[in-house]
Amino acid sequence: MSKTVLFELGVEELPARFIDDALNQLESKTEAWFKDARIPFGEIKGFATPRRLAVQITDVADKQPDLEEEAKGPAKKIALDDDGQWTKAAIGFSKGQGKDVEDIYFKEIKGTEYVHVTKFIEGEATEKLLEEFRSVFLSLNFPKNMRWADYELRYARPIRWMVALYGNQVIPFQIENVSTYRTTKGHRFLGSEIELQNADEYEDALNKQSVIGSVNKRKQLIREQLDTMQQDKGWKLIIDEDLLNEVTHLVEYPTAFSGAFNEEFLDLPEEALVTSMKEHQRYFPVRSHEGELLPFFVGVRNGNDHHIENVARGNEKVLKARLKDAQFFYEEDQKGTIDEKLTKLERMVYQEELGTLADKVNRIVAISGKLSEWLELDEKEQQLTKRAAEICKFDLVTQMVDEFTELQGVMGEKYARLFGEEEAVAVAINEHYMPRQANGELPQSTIGAIVSIADKLDTIVGSISIGIIPTGSQDPYGLRRQALGILQTLEEKGWDLSVEKLIELVHHFYQELDLPTRSKEEISSDLQEFFRVRAAYLLRGDGIDPDVVEAVLVNGIGRYSTTKDKAQVLVAKRTDETFKPVQEALGRVMKLAEKTEDTNVDPNLFENETESKLYEVYQTTVPAYRDALEQDKPAEALDALSSLASPIHEFFDHTMVMAENEKVKQNRLSLLNVISMNVREFADLTAIEWKQQF
Structure with a gap:
């Protein structure tokens, strides 16, 4: 006979950002636990609020099947x-x-x-096996844990109650001083304790005590309330999905309300207003249907609509105080000059071993200047790039950014305009922080892209130089994200810059500045590998198979956009039956070429026509091949290499490479090696698992 099983973990309020992952873990680990325990079951349904994580498992068999x-x-x-x-x-x-x-x-x-x-x-009884489910609760991982009282357990928040029911029976187990029972808790203010009679009534019982346990139902209710408010008031709410998700995890019983603020605050930069509402107060800003920001906001209360007007007034007071601060900061920040603000960077430590923010800016200026030369910017653009690099961090000393760190760069752009800087410089200050998150917006202007790459390169090379290398989930300086940003920007711009050349440039600057570093060789190796791993990650994300990724990265990244194009060409070729003879010929050459490092080919040592013909075709092919590579036309480059396939096959059909005459043998290996070196510059074809069908 099957029954429903319920497990609920009651805790002090969890941070909203913990909940999605914790619930996903609980659901997947519950499924794995039941399968490992060989207990047949039907459906697993998860529940989560700030105060609880729970799973309800239906149609659970009363015993394991006999084996x-x-x-x-x-x-x-x-x-x-x-x-x-x-x-x-x-x-x-x-x-x-x-x-x-x-x-x-x-x-x-x-x-x-x-x-x-x-x-x-013989299968064991389910009732007894379920007592071991406590291991699932204990296996949940959180971004940050804490200890409480005198207990040894580290957990996201203190555990306050647990429910474990098999049908109408309590499943006994204990974690620290908390034992399982059938009593759960309703809403902190609107509900009371609930003694569950059986596992099936869980969701309905919570609803009666003002707790909507289903995350999706709670989110849908909030969305419906927001939509109703928009229609009733003629507004257009800025419904950010991340904010909606966060608000969903802050409440157990949501009720939307609206408030207003003084129109004078609309004179503040819109980003400051929106940030104050969204990031600090968890409000949804309001626009007109024409897109104009209006002096209203919408919040979500954890409770019902009783005295909702008082709730709205209280939130208005809180927002007014925050906007007053922003208004003051905005006015104060406009006093003085940018150059006066830059002097403050000399007193702000960037990193203990890497100096102040002023030191970092100096390095950004130097790197940007070199990039400007390499990209052959005209004199005016180089001047603008230098100015953008010089002042790219000035807004970090402003009171507005100190209060709203999310606005770094955004306020820099606005203040730069107010202080009379060129438009291109103002835009670049904002863009140099891009992309701000994975797959975020990339800098569009040339100047913004240059300063962005310079800033990120400095951070990465400097950090790795002093031994700060991301490991596992630890990446406090966001080096992985910044490396991805560099690669994506280089691809977007299509600049003829190799990643290795950029790394060497910045590494050289660090050596000239005599900053504390490890050995040059060790740092260079770490930097090359760090960027190679990031490039591989991006390529795999674009659907490139892992073996092809490794094949095109065998000699480093080079120009990233070209490397990606090579990979896409090879992905198409790996299933192209007409390419099989080419792949076999070039692959055989590369394998035999491993037997020598010599590249000196003496035509006078050729003993048959196939050797001469292969060498002749090689000499006429290489210029076309290299020209195609230099013009970033990998498909044409591979087509040029393909012309070697026929003479290679003829060579192997009529020539014994490993001849008895040592000079003849070495000469033949050298011929194969010079061909292999050119092929390898495209990719290591021997690393690819070819999938042609025959």
Whole structure:
């Protein structure tokens, strides 16, 4: 007979950002636990609020299914002695399986007979097995844990109650001083304790005590309330999905309300207003249907609509105070000059071993200047780039950014305009922080992109130089994200800059500045590998198979956009049947070329026509091949290499590479090696798992 099982973990309020991942973990680990325990079940339904994580499992069988297993033992020749009697090996095997030698039979496997027994394993009762479910609660991982009282357990928040029911029976287990029972808690202010009679009534019982346990239902209710408010008031709410998700995890019983603020605050930069409302107060800003920001906001209360007007007035007072601060900061920040603000960077430590923010800015200026030269910017653009680099961090000393750190760069752009800087410089200050998150917006202007790359390169090279290298989930300086931003920006711009050249440039600046670093070789190796791993990550994300990724990165990244194009060409070729002869020819050359490092080819040592012909085709092919590579036309480059396939096959058909004459042998290997080196510059074709169908 099947029953419903319920497990609920009651805690002090969880941070909203913990909840989605915790619930996903609980659902997936519950499924894995039931499968590992061999307990048949129907559906798993998860619930989560700030005060609880729960799973309800339907149609849970009352016992494990019985098993009849066949166990394999030693070979017959080991199980029987010369007299046909059972050996100790056979007797020990049967006892170990809970059987007797009379139960043994033989089965042939690949021509050899082995001892076997069939054993019956009776399924255990589900009720008893469920007591071990506590391990699932204890296995949940959180971004940050804490200890409380004198307990050893570290958890996201203190555990206050637990519910564990199998049908109408309590499943007994304990974590620290909390034991399971059938009592859960309703809304902190609107509800009361609930004694559940059975596991099936969980969601309805919560609803009656003003708790909407389903995350999706709670989110949908908030969305419906917001939509109703928009229609009733003629507004257009800025419904950010991340904010909606966060608000959903802050409440157990949501009720939307609206408030207003003084129109004078609309003179503040819109970003400051929106940030104050969204990031600090968790409000939804309001626009007109024409897109104009209006002096209203919408919040979500954790409760019902009783005295909702008082709630709105209280929130208006809180927002007014925050906007007053922003107004003051905005006015104060406009006093003085940008150059006066830059002097304050000299007193702000960027990183203890890497100096102040002023030191970092100086490095950004130097790197940006070199990039401007390489990209052959005209004199005016170089001047603008230098100015943008010089003042790219000035807004970090403003009171507005100090209060609203999310606005770094945004306020820099606005203040730069107010202080009379060129438009291109103002835009670049904001853009140099892009992309701000994974797959975020990239800098669009040339100047913004240059300063962005310079800033990120400085951060990465500086950090890795002093041994700050991301490990596992630890990446406090966001180096992985910044490396991805560099690669994505280079691809977007299509600039003819190799990643290795950029790394070497910045590494050289650090050596000239005599900043504390590890050995040059060690740092260079770490930097190359760090960027290679990030490039591989991006390529795989674009659907490139891992073996192709490794093949095109064998010699480093080079120009990232070209490397990506090479990978896409090879992905298409790997299933192209007409490419098989080319792949076989070039692959065979590369494997044989591993036997020498010599590249000196002497045509006078050729002994047959196929050698001469291959060398001749090679000499005429390489210029076209290299020209195609330099013009970033990998498909044409590979087509040029393909012309070598036929003479290569003829060469192998009529030529013994490993000739008895040592000079002839080395000359032939050298010929293959010079061809291989050119092929390898495209990719290591031997690393690819070809998938042509024949």
